[in-house]
Amino acid sequence: MCLAVPAKVLTIEDEGPTRMARVELAGVTQRVSLAYLPDVGPGEYVIVHVGFALQRLDEQEALRSLEIFAELAAATEQLE
Amino acid sequence: MRYLTEFRDPRAVAALVDDIRATVTRPWAIMEVCGGQTHAVLRYGLDQMLPEGVELIHGPGCPVCVTPLETVDRALAIAALPQVTFCSFGDMLRVPGTDGDLARVRAAGGDVRVVCSPLEALALAGRLPDRQVVFFGIGFETTAPANAMAVHRARAEDLRNFSVLVSHMRVPPVIDAVMRAPGCRVQGFLAAGHVCSVMGTGEYHERARRHRVPIVVTGFEPLDLLEGIRQTLHRLETGRHEVANAYTRAVPAEGNPVARAMLAEVFEPTDRTWRGIGPIQDSGWALSAAYRDFDAEARFDVAGIRTREPAECRAGEVLQGRLSPPDCPAFATICTPRTPLGATMVSGEGACAAHYRYRRAGTGHPNGNGVTPR
Ligand code: SF4
Numbered sequence: 001m002c003l004a005v006p007a008k009v010l011t012i013e014d015e016g017p018t019r020m021a022r023v024e025l026a027g028v029t030q031r032v033s034l035a036y037l038p039d040v041g042p043g044e045y046v047i048v049h050v051g052f053a054l055q056r057l058d059e060q061e062a063l064r065s066l067e068i069f070a071e072l073a074a075a076t077e078q079l080e
Numbered sequence: 081m082r083y084l085t086e087f088r089d090p091r092a093v094a095a096l097v098d099d100i101r102a103t104v105t106r107p108w109a110i111m112e113v114c115g116g117q118t119h120a121v122l123r124y125g126l127d128q129m130l131p132e133g134v135e136l137i138h139g140p141g142c143p144v145c146v147t148p149l150e151t152v153d154r155a156l157a158i159a160a161l162p163q164v165t166f167c168s169f170g171d172m173l174r175v176p177g178t179d180g181d182l183a184r185v186r187a188a189g190g191d192v193r194v195v196c197s198p199l200e201a202l203a204l205a206g207r208l209p210d211r212q213v214v215f216f217g218i219g220f221e222t223t224a225p226a227n228a229m230a231v232h233r234a235r236a237e238d239l240r241n242f243s244v245l246v247s248h249m250r251v252p253p254v255i256d257a258v259m260r261a262p263g264c265r266v267q268g269f270l271a272a273g274h275v276c277s278v279m280g281t282g283e284y285h286e287r288a289r290r291h292r293v294p295i296v297v298t299g300f301e302p303l304d305l306l307e308g309i310r311q312t313l314h315r316l317e318t319g320r321h322e323v324a325n326a327y328t329r330a331v332p333a334e335g336n337p338v339a340r341a342m343l344a345e346v347f348e349p350t351d352r353t354w355r356g357i358g359p360i361q362d363s364g365w366a367l368s369a370a371y372r373d374f375d376a377e378a379r380f381d382v383a384g385i386r387t388r389e390p391a392e393c394r395a396g397e398v399l400q401g402r403l404s405p406p407d408c409p410a411f412a413t414i415c416t417p418r419t420p421l422g423a424t425m426v427s428g429e430g431a432c433a434a435h436y437r438y439r440r441a442g443t444g445h446p447n448g449n450g451v452t453p454r
Contacts, residue, residue, distance in 0.1 A: 003116050003300075003428065004222055004274040006083040018199065018233065033199060036225060036339040045083055047277055047330050050169070050219075050226045051197025055277035055336055057083050061329040069092035069303055076095040 004049035006057055007032070009042050023048060083329070087301035096306040097129045100313060107133035108316050109265045110309060111258065111401055113251060114272035115142030115429025116300055122438040124302045126309075134313065137265065137401035138434075140254055141272055143219040144171045144427035145399060146354040149387045151247045152177040155216050157382035158245065159185045159192050164380070165208060167201035168216040170194045175423045178388045198230035198244075205234070205242035214376045217244040221275045224248045224365060225339040228346040231367065231374050243376040246367055249352060251275050252283040253363035257354075259291045261400055268312040270298040270305070273327040278343075280335030284323045292321045299327035346371050355423065356396030395422035398431050405432040412436060 007025035012034065014020050019034040025048060033052045034040055046053035112118055118138045121127050127136050140146055156177045159166035166182070173182040173194065186192035191211070195201050198215050205213035217227040227244060234242040251272060258266055271284060276297045284295045294315035298308025308326040315322065325331055343365070352364030367375050392410045397403035405411050405424070415421040417433055424430035 004277075008082070017236070018229065032197075033226075033229065035229060036336055036342070038338060047274060049222050049274065051199050052226045052229065054222065054225065054274065054339065055330050055332075058329045058332075062083055062086075065303075065307070065329060066086055066092075069089070069095065069307075072099060073089075073091045073095040076098050077091075 004047050004054065006045055007048045007053070009034070009040060009044050009046060009053075011042055021053070023053070084301065087299070087303040089303065092303055093129075093306060096303065096310055100134070100306070100310050101131050103310070103313050103317055104131050104134055105317060107135070108267055108313060109135045109137055110268045110270060110312050111137045111139045111266040112270040112298070112305075113139035113141040113255070114270075114275070115139075115145070115427065115431065115434075116274075117141075117270060117272065117298065117305060118431050119429060119434045119437075120300050120302070120305060122434045124305075126302060126305055129306075130309070134309075136309075138398070138431040139258070139269075139401060140354065140357060140399040141220065141251065142399070142424065142427050142429040142431070143223065143249065144169075144175055145395065145423040145430050146249055146357065147172070147175070147218045147247050147423070148353045148355050149178065149389060150353070150385055151218075151245065153179075153385045153387055154377065154382050155245055156180060156182065156185055157385065158214055158376060158380050159190045160188070161212075161380060163212050165191045165193060165204065165211045165213045166216065167193050167195045167198075167204065167213060169196070169218070171427045172216055172218065174420060174426045176390070176420060176426075178386065198227050202230045202233055202239065202242060205239050206237070209241060211241060212379075213242050214380075215242070215244045217246045217248065220249055220251055220272070221278045221343075222272075224343055224347065225278060225336075228342045231346050231371050232342065234374055235371060243374050243379050244367070245376040246365070247352070248347065248365040249354065250349070250363055250365065252287060253360050254354065254357070255287055255291070255295075257357065257360045257363075258400065259293070263402070266293070266401065268294045268316050269296070270308045270312065271295050273297055273299040273304070273330060276325075276327070276331045276335060278336050278339050280340075281323055281325060281331065281333050282335075288321050288323050294321055295323050297323070297325045297327050297331050299330060354399075356399045390421050393422035395424040395432070398422075398424050405435040408432070
């Protein structure tokens with residue numbers, strides 16, 4: 001089944017009940033519904049699954065995880 | 081692509097693996113519930129990077145695989161009706177029913193169409209007022225919001241030629257079923273990240289305590305998976321049976337409240353029989369009373385279905401983590417993705433298909449992971 005993948009919101013096409021938006025997903029643009037994310041706008045990243053954005057990708061949290069990984073990597077390299 | 085390549089960084093992968101090696105003092109068995117995670121684990125060879133004795137057991141989280149055989153058979157019967165345009169996700173077309181699959185119904189002249197979203201099926205119903213458009217609404221909590229919206233819109237737009245064959249499954253009750261199964265070896269769970277993106281983490285706290293297992297919400301990229309495994313192992317080593325979130329960028333504790341409100345409006349909990357596993361109480365969703373007019377099972381009389389599973393297929397054991405696909409005698413001999421005997425060989429999330437695709441030989445090890453790490 002179509003897996004859930006990250007996509008970038010490009011434009012909101014209509015603010016109707018299904019709140020259709022154009023997103024960029026793995027290099028191609030697609031129309032998906034932002035009905036479940038009423039506050040998300042262009043430029044933000046979302047998780048898309050079967051034509052719907054399900055959740056906003058939180059940039060702060062993403063950076064925090066990457067920082068933890070980078071620290072671990074730095075510590076490991078020092079040991080070697 | 082942001083949020084993708086960063087989470088595949090080989091330096092960080094090596095560092096996480098090193099930390100895991102330093103943490104582990106004895107054997108542990110962890111179940112990755114979601115079939116998407118099974119595929120990522122095998123694709124990136126993550127299981128082979130883990131220290132000997134740390135085992136990943138594949139879980140039942142393949143929506144296509146656990147859709148009840150009876151429902152598949154009902155889909156075949158409805159799709160063959162002359163007035164019906166039957167819409168399904170692509171994976172479902174090759175899933176074997178008792179007698180054939182949707183691809184065969186289509187070859188015999190049935191109007192079966194592949195869609196990537198239930199909204200496409202809804203639009204089709206608008207364009208084909210003289211046809212009965214039926215959508216095959218399968219999937220877990222990740223997929224259910226899309227189907228809920230389609231039904232909700234159908235009612236709002238009074239689209240009477242649209243209906244849904246609903247077979248939604250809920251993940252938390254199957255964790256209970258896995259833990260109750262005799263001979264269960266699972267000691268910790270990687271919870272499916274995108275299910276939690278919708279539902280949040282609230283359904284797991286009591287379960288972690290009751291079953292005495294850590295449950296760690298985990299994403300799908302190599303670093304996400306290794307971090308989920310690392311957090312689980314840290315908790316196992318220190319005896320902490322609690323919920324943790326290793327996928328914070330996509331999973332707030334409350335999930336998606338707007339989607340959850342829609343699910344509560346359109347669906348109600350129901351008992352479901354998981355293919356290969358059996359009946360599990362409250363493990364699914366059915367349309368609630370206000371939306372029952374859109375239930376394809378009520379609209380089309382396709383009673384009298386007799387189900388029969390092929391005797392050779394051991395997908396049930398695979399789905400319960402009791403058999404590694406390569407150890408099934410039919411694996412890659414008479415059963416291949418082109419000639420699947422079971423749904424687990426068909427789906428992009430099925431464990432048999434994952435092993436076939438990433439070519440793991442049978443080794444006697446429950447997950448075919450016979451490679452001794454360095
Ligand atoms: S390899 Fe084929 S026959 Fe064996 S369990 Fe998997 S799907 Fe069934």
